[in-house]
Amino acid sequence: MRIANLAGRLALLTGEGGDGSGAGGAVDVSVGGFDSDPAALFDQWDALLRWSAGVDPATAVPYKESDLRAPVPEPRQIFAVALNYRPHTAEAGYEEPAEPLVFTKFPSCLTGPYDTVDLPPGHVDWELEMVAVIGRDAYRVPEGDGWDPVVALTVGQDLSERIVQLAGRPAQFSLGKSFPGFGPVGPALVGVDEPADRDDLELTCELNGERVQHDRTSNMIFPVPRLVAHLSAICPLRPGDLIFTGTPAGVGNRRTPQRFIGPGDTLVSRIGGLGEMRHTFRSAP
CATH class of the missing domain: 3.90.850.10 (Fumarylacetoacetase-like, C-terminal domain)
Structure with missing residues (x-):
């Protein structure tokens, strides 16, 4: 699981890249019913880990590297x-x-x-x-x-x-x-x-x-x-x-x-x- 702070929201990253390069993308964790506030990350870590294993990479959207915090x-x-x-x-x-x-x-x-x-x-x-x-x-x-x-x-x-x-x-x-x-x-x-x-x-x-x-x-x-x-x-x-x-x-x-x-x-x-x-x-x- 690769979890990032994307413009202040938790997102699961797929692949390796950003900026719409096609090498990777991001899925906001709210899609899985999770709190997207980075402050809530560790309270839901184990559940996020289980959820991430079933995420379809095709649902990820391009992101800008400059939005990563x-x-x-x-x-x-x-x-x-x-x-x-x-x-x-x-x-x-x-x-x-x-x-x-x-x-x-x-x-x-x-x-x-x-x-x-x-x-x-x-x-x-x-x-x-x-x-x-x-x-x-x-x-x-x-x-x-x-x-x-x-x-x-x-x-x-x-x-x-x-x-x-x-x-x-x-x-x-x-x-x-x-x-x-x-x-x-x-x-x-x-x-x-x-x-x-x-x-x-x-x-x-x-x-x-x-x-x-x-x-x-x-x-x-x-x-x-x-x-x-x-x-x-x-x-x-x-x-x-x-x-x-x-x-x-x-x-x-x-x-x-x-x-x-x-x-x-x-x-x-x-x-x-x-x-x-x-x-x-x-x-x-």
Whole structure:
């Protein structure tokens, strides 16, 4: 099941494309008698999953990619994990962590999968991440059951303004990663049983057509079940919470010379089986 926020309404996406390309379309969930308000998504998730299996793709209608918004527009909690791929840990100059290193992003940073993002002053960097979406209340979940509260996966970018992020001793990450538009998510929520192997998905990030990040989620130091167990041991997890699971090597501030996103740049974020986001950037007014 691929559920999206299409111009503020829940829609089942079929195929892969938008903009009337013929590769895919959308079916408003109200056709099946469901509430189309994105805030109602997780209350009806299981029923939507059953319904989606019988939807005729021929009933889908073309949609515009520009109408796709963040599929979970108002999560209560957004967790993010630092240094969760060994090559990224090495390029950052750190030793492999013994436990997940967690920070937060604020919900006001969320944006859709095909938006234009305003660049604040400073050094804006890319961080492609798979995002795990919590769909059920969860607290003190054993690692062996760590997939149970996760109902969907999606593509995310943990955009980061490095000067604000790294200011101070110790550095405080959250504000530098929470400017407006710094949490692109989408294009849709993909049910965890949809990918052939939810533990091994290919990640690719391209800046202006150049591949800058490439890895597989099977190379995480702490896979999704470990992250869920670690977080839920401390914080009760709620439906709609997002977990940005970490970024591979190849970020701009660890390059020689350093490289950052500028006005007019195009960033493509792709995860096999989950879809692709595309963002352009401009100077903040």
